[in-house]
Amino acid sequence: xxxxxxxxRAVEHARRLIDRRQYVLDSDWSEVQPRADAENRYLERxxxxxxxxxxxxxxxxxxxxxxxxxxxxFGDFRRVHRSGLIACRYRAAEWRHKAVELxxxxxxxxxxxxxxx
Numbered sequence: 761x762x763x764x765x766x767x768x769r770a771v772e773h774a775r776r777l778i779d780r781r782q783y784v785l786d787s788d789w790s791e792v793q794p795r796a797d798a799e800n801r802y803l804e805r806x807x808x809x810x811x812x813x814x815x816x817x818x819x820x821x822x823x824x825x826x827x828x829x830x831x832x833x834f835g836d837f838r839r840v841h842r843s844g845l846i847a848c849r850y851r852a853a854e855w856r857h858k859a860v861e862l863x864x865x866x867x868x869x870x871x872x873x874x875x876x877x
Contacts, residue, residue: 761855762819762821762822762831763819764818764831764832764852764859764860765817766817766859766863767812767815767816767817767818767830769812769813770814770815770816771816771863771867773813774816774834774840774845777839777840778840778871778874781874782838782839783839783840783842783871783874783875784836784839784841784842785842785871785875786842786843787841787842787843788843789844789847792836792841792844793836793841793844794833794836794837798837799827808825812829814830814833814834814835814837815830815831815832815833815834816831816833816834816848816860816864816867817830817832817857817860818830819831831860832848832851832852832860833848834847834848834867840867840871842868842872842875845864845867845868846864848864849861849864849868
C-alpha cells in the first residue's frame with residue numbers, strides 16, 4: 761500500500777478557500793468529485809502546482825508532475841466540498857494514513873466553524 765505525506769500547500773489552499781467562503785456544504789461527493797476527464801481539462805489550463813493544491817496527500821516515491829503523485833482530492837477545482845473533506849478523512853482513516861486524516865479533520869472543523877458564522 762502506498763504511503764503519503766501531507767501536502768501542506770494544499771492545506772493552506774483549502775484554508776484560504778474556506779476563509780473566502782468558497783465551499784459547498786451539501787453535495788454528493790460520488791457525483792461531484794473530479795473524474796479523469798475533468799482532471800485532464802484542468803491540467804490543460806493550469807500548472808501542476810495548481811493541480812497539486814487540490815490534493816491533501818503526496819504519494820511517497822511517485823514522480824512530481826504525474827497524477828500518481830497527488831492523492832486525496834477535496835474539491836471540484838473551484839471550491840472545497842465538505843463531502844470531499846469527509847471522504848478524505850474517512851479514506852485516510854480507513855487506510856491508516858494518520859497525518860492526512862488529521863489534516864482533513866482539521867479542515868473539516870475549520871469549514872464547519874466558518875459555515876456557522
